Amino acid sequence: QSALTQPASVSGSPGQSVTISCTGTSRDDVSWYQQHPGEPPKLLIHTVTKRPSGVSNRFSGSKSGSTASLTISGLHFEDEADYFCASYTSSAIWIFGGGTKLTVL
Amino acid sequence: QVQLVQSGAEVKKPGASVRISCEASGFSFSSYYLHFVRQGPGQGLDWMGMISPSDGRTTYTQKFQGRVIMTSDTSTNTVYMELTSLRSEDTAIYYCARLDWELGGAFDIWGHGTLVTVS
Numbered sequence: 001q002s003a004l005t006q007p008a009s010v011s012g013s014p015g016q017s018v019t020i021s022c023t024g025t026s027r028d029d030v031s032w033y034q035q036h037p038g039e040p041p042k043l044l045i046h047t048v049t050k051r052p053s054g055v056s057n058r059f060s061g062s063k064s065g066s067t068a069s070l071t072i073s074g075l076h077f078e079d080e081a082d083y084f085c086a087s088y089t090s091s092a093i094w095i096f097g098g099g100t101k102l103t104v105l
Numbered sequence: 106q107v108q109l110v111q112s113g114a115e116v117k118k119p120g121a122s123v124r125i126s127c128e129a130s131g132f133s134f135s136s137y138y139l140h141f142v143r144q145g146p147g148q149g150l151d152w153m154g155m156i157s158p159s160d161g162r163t164t165y166t167q168k169f170q171g172r173v174i175m176t177s178d179t180s181t182n183t184v185y186m187e188l189t190s191l192r193s194e195d196t197a198i199y200y201c202a203r204l205d206w207e208l209g210g211a212f213d214i215w216g217h218g219t220l221v222t223v224s
Contacts, residue, residue, distance in 0.1 A: 003149070031152075031211035038199055041150065046222035047209030084150050088210040093166050094140070096150040 004085050011103040017073040019068045020100045022085030023066060027045035029088035034063060036081045042082075045070060072102070080104045107131035108147040109139075109216035116222045122189040127201035134182040135159035138204045140212065141175065141186045144204045151197075155204065156184055191223045193220050
């Protein structure tokens, strides 16, 4: 199965909202990760919409058909990072999206 | 503290092998599958495979079949990932990560990463 498809980049200004899409998710085992330079990924969203404890409620997930989305509301400068989606597949393997670079202008 | 601690950076020549360790602490080692994910320079995340620490069962993605071996040592709560026949394209940061099915199959704990340079 091919990698999930994400836009290469998105941008927004502080206080605005941005949405990152992830196409190719046939199941509800979708998770989202944030990665700052030089750091490992951090889990933001699991099971499409659920936030682990400690993750800001400015991050939310949704899914429509085969496209999952991550929305970041009230952008902060520290939200500038790479974002990856991931999904478990029917082939019993995990696949990741190519990643989206968020720039906060 | 729940954490995965990985071994240090490695520099290898083409054709050599590399073995990375990932020591778990703060949780029941045998209760979670541990996975390896790699990230090439400026690239995305690439899932390599997983191991069940309790019984050593493994699943590898086809891309690495025949070149990757994952093992576990329950006496030290450590899993190992060996990658053989290294080539320059294997230069990457290799992460181990814990999978939690209670979180819908998400990777909730990540090691700090091990940089492997093939040159």
